[in-house]
Amino acid sequence: MTLAASRQSIPDDIWAKMQGRSWHSDRGCLPRKNLVFVTLPYLNFSGATVEGHLIVHLDVADDVMIIFTEIHQSGKFRIEKMSLVDDYDGDDDKSMFDNNTSAYNCRLTRGGATMSSHGRGIAIDINPVQNPWVKGSETAPANGVNYNTPDKRDAAFRRGAHGIVMPDDVVVASFARKGWKWGGVFTTRKDYQHFSEDGM
Template identity: 40%
Template sequence: MRGGGLIGVAVLVLAGCAAPDVPRSSPSPTPVQVSAPAEVAPEPADAPVVASAPAFTSAISEITPELAARMEPSWRPGCPVPLEDLRYVSVTHRGFDGLDRQGELVVHADAAQDMVTVFRALFDAGYPVRSMRLVDDFDASDDDSMAADNTSAFNCRAITGGSEWSEHAYGRAIDLNPVENPYVRGSSVAPPGGREFAGRPDLPGVIHADDEVVRAFASVGWLWGGDWESPIDYQHFSASGR
């Protein structure tokens, strides 16, 4: 009985020593400092524009009725190649001003892909082309096209100074930068503006033996008129070498 009484007293004493329950308040959340979004300074008006890398593009298509109407100066019934055997070719070329442009040619169907191959190589090499428009824009006048330094291919015409069909009449020849690369026969130079280039100065657009232009055409089997003895046709490349 003594033991039980002592245990009871101890329980009462311990109960009296316990701290009373005090309601606890939840801790206040620590305020988060939110920075105001930083203002992004606008780009200056004269900020340089990053241009995308130059890209060569090309397309080959058949002669449409609309294009056939445009080609009335350069093609007519009786030409040695029918319109259905010709192709319209569009290729990117570098201008003398450093800007890229889309040029156009009409060539024989069997030469179309070769011209794309050649002008892709010339574009990659940075070779400049002054103008590349159909000779019809000059009323099919070879003289006017050359004087404008225009690169062209198909033209249903005879050879210079002769009566036989030119390779241009078959769409298997091209004249490239005629002013920088003139036709020379003795003291005669065509176009006249090409006289200062007849001596083959090392200037943009001037074609030299075994340069990137000659090699590009040679890669598709086309030969250079600059290798002829007389006349010398520095602008002329053809599949037959004529």
């Protein structure tokens, strides 16, 4: 059976699980009606087609389905896992350390005081271990240290390591066609895992 991308309103059991994890009543989080539960096909690290789930803003849900369908159909990129951050109690660090691809999480920017693009439902992080956030001597997640410089990333890619986002690959191209920006080109930091509709 061929798996296809789909979308639906957030099911009641998922919404209940989000409370106090990725959604908080006291943080000005998006209302439920603005969020969509998306099911997406992807190739896992073993090369099998499986289904993953993300929550994104209603306005970008169709684009996200098109993007991940393109990535999957290319057969050229693998994702280790794709689960809601609620499976990690809404803890972004735990999700990243487990190399989980995720999207919505009502949280502030790293080290900032404003709502992140994840909190607005318009950002996705892909394979955080192979595509870490890097600023100066900091790497997040810490187990992404073997992929935190262009030289290390290129060497691992040439060895055939799975899940590394590269500048000219299908992942960057598919997101770019929908106007999304890649954090791998940020100047004050590198956020190789990060794609966002607003470029933030």
